[in-house]
Amino acid sequence: MLIPKERRHGRRPRLILNEISYARLGEAVARFASALNELGLQEGDRIALISNPRASWAISLFAALYCGTVVVPLDPELQQGEIERILLEADVSAAVTSGKMVKKLVKIKESSLPGLTLISMDRPQEAGVKFLDAMLLNRTPLAPTQVAPDNLAILMYTSGTTGNAKGAMLTHANISSNVLATARLVSLSSADTLLSIVPWYHIYGLTITLITPIYVGATATFSPVDRNLLQVLRKARPTIILGVPKLYNVLYTRIRQSIESSTVKRSLDRLAPQLMGRLVTRRLFGKRFRFFTSGGAPLAPEIAAGFRRMGIGIMEGYGLTETSPLLTMCPAFTSEPGMTPIEGVEVKITQPNEDGIGEVLVRGPNVMRGYYKNERATNEVIDADGWFHTGDLGSLAGKRLTLSGRAKNVIVLETGKNVYPEEVEWKLVTIPEIEEIMIYEGKRQGAPAVAAMIYPNWTLLKEQGINAPQPALELIWGKIKECDQALALFKRIKHKELVTFMDEPFQKSVKLDI
Numbered sequence: 001m002l003i004p005k006e007r008r009h010g011r012r013p014r015l016i017l018n019e020i021s022y023a024r025l026g027e028a029v030a031r032f033a034s035a036l037n038e039l040g041l042q043e044g045d046r047i048a049l050i051s052n053p054r055a056s057w058a059i060s061l062f063a064a065l066y067c068g069t070v071v072v073p074l075d076p077e078l079q080q081g082e083i084e085r086i087l088l089e090a091d092v093s094a095a096v097t098s099g100k101m102v103k104k105l106v107k108i109k110e111s112s113l114p115g116l117t118l119i120s121m122d123r124p125q126e127a128g129v130k131f132l133d134a135m136l137l138n139r140t141p142l143a144p145t146q147v148a149p150d151n152l153a154i155l156m157y158t159s160g161t162t163g164n165a166k167g168a169m170l171t172h173a174n175i176s177s178n179v180l181a182t183a184r185l186v187s188l189s190s191a192d193t194l195l196s197i198v199p200w201y202h203i204y205g206l207t208i209t210l211i212t213p214i215y216v217g218a219t220a221t222f223s224p225v226d227r228n229l230l231q232v233l234r235k236a237r238p239t240i241i242l243g244v245p246k247l248y249n250v251l252y253t254r255i256r257q258s259i260e261s262s263t264v265k266r267s268l269d270r271l272a273p274q275l276m277g278r279l280v281t282r283r284l285f286g287k288r289f290r291f292f293t294s295g296g297a298p299l300a301p302e303i304a305a306g307f308r309r310m311g312i313g314i315m316e317g318y319g320l321t322e323t324s325p326l327l328t329m330c331p332a333f334t335s336e337p338g339m340t341p342i343e344g345v346e347v348k349i350t351q352p353n354e355d356g357i358g359e360v361l362v363r364g365p366n367v368m369r370g371y372y373k374n375e376r377a378t379n380e381v382i383d384a385d386g387w388f389h390t391g392d393l394g395s396l397a398g399k400r401l402t403l404s405g406r407a408k409n410v411i412v413l414e415t416g417k418n419v420y421p422e423e424v425e426w427k428l429v430t431i432p433e434i435e436e437i438m439i440y441e442g443k444r445q446g447a448p449a450v451a452a453m454i455y456p457n458w459t460l461l462k463e464q465g466i467n468a469p470q471p472a473l474e475l476i477w478g479k480i481k482e483c484d485q486a487l488a489l490f491k492r493i494k495h496k497e498l499v500t501f502m503d504e505p506f507q508k509s510v511k512l513d514i
Helices: 022-038 055-066 082-087 099-111 170-185 203-216 229-236 245-260 261-272 271-283 299-311 375-381 419-426 458-463 469-484
Strands: 013-016 046-050 072-075 092-099 118-119 150-159 165-172 191-196 220-221 240-243 290-294 311-320 326-329 345-349 358-363 387-398 400-406 434-444 447-456 499-501
Touching: 022 055, 022 271, 055 072, 055 203, 072 082, 072 203, 082 092, 082 099, 082 311, 092 099, 099 118, 099 261, 099 358, 118 191, 118 261, 118 419, 150 203, 165 170, 170 203, 170 326, 191 203, 191 434, 203 240, 220 499, 245 290, 245 311, 261 271, 271 299, 299 311, 299 419, 358 419, 375 387, 400 419, 419 434, 458 469, 469 499
Parallel strands: 013 220, 046 072, 046 092, 072 150, 092 118, 191 220, 191 240, 240 290, 290 311, 447 499
Antiparallel strands: 150 165, 311 326, 345 358, 358 387, 387 400, 434 447
């Protein structure tokens, strides 16, 4: 793997989250690798990581790779049955976990994995569970194991319903090719400080927000999306913020609300939007801020254009777990639609319709080896010529890829017209009174129709004196009809009864998408 020598970056901070330097990280990695080696873990063995991001997570990841083992990162929010299924399927020999997960792992060990070695990042209360910090004491650091580029490095399970997740086999070459291309593409250097809200057990978080900064010697900070996010921003003073569309939708909406609440701000925004943008970024992120990056799901074009109008750059990327992940990206201040492939990646469209929209196929050094123990699923997505079938729909104009949405989400109307839900969501998500929205195929008089499920922004609505669902629906329906004018007639929500309010926010993935 591409890990910089600690002597190159020495005392530079690396994880502001835990204030650990490169020198401390390097020593801890080599010591923990020695401990894993002493436990009998050998090249090719599997080690699961089950925790939210923290310094011990990074130490465990690089120590496991350091001694040639394969890392299986897992979301700690998974149900016990799903964790057990994955540990069994992946042939996991050891698991490094947070203290709150230990009891769950002990039950799994007792029921189906008696040979599983358990290591806790926090001092354990349970017998037979090792303590990571204690394993680092009085230990001679291990020399790194030499691994081949095609050796398996990460077994990353895709998101899915229980029993449905598949293990994408990502090699050292897969991950390294993405790290190198990304670092060059964004001109990343050791002077940068990256702040990410994407957890490392997601491939976007792992490759782009953890490994890539380490490769160049930058400072990496992780923060969950919670009430402390602004406090973390002020402390980290990031040069680059790595997030997902949900974060930028909320951030842009709040910035616009702040501007609209002041006559002076409105005038400044109208006459000098870039000056307004500089004031906003300096107040929120500091003078060193460079740009946002967005990934994990499609970003609404109106949001990107709104930021760029204010002189705030946003680079949108597209990729999948199976592609390590990054495939395409756009410049921070582009005015052209779509994204171009990163270095080494080919993109083509198969079976395009009359609008040029078809399935997106990709090929490159970052495409996975296949799904673990699932040859049938592998053959369904990787053809004989090495093209990976993404399941996403898009079109190409020259080398610029414009995404339309997931093939499985397309709404086919009686007229034969195709509606891509994401395109409608991009328009309607800009309505401030809508907190969350999902467009789906509903029914009206027995025929397919464009419908919406909405969780209203009750905070904003109550500020306007609206406290009940019916008046809220009337207001939001009026704004939907206004936004509809920017959509083709067949893409519009035609009737108010096709709009349903949710009582609670939608259940969301780690990327904050529904």
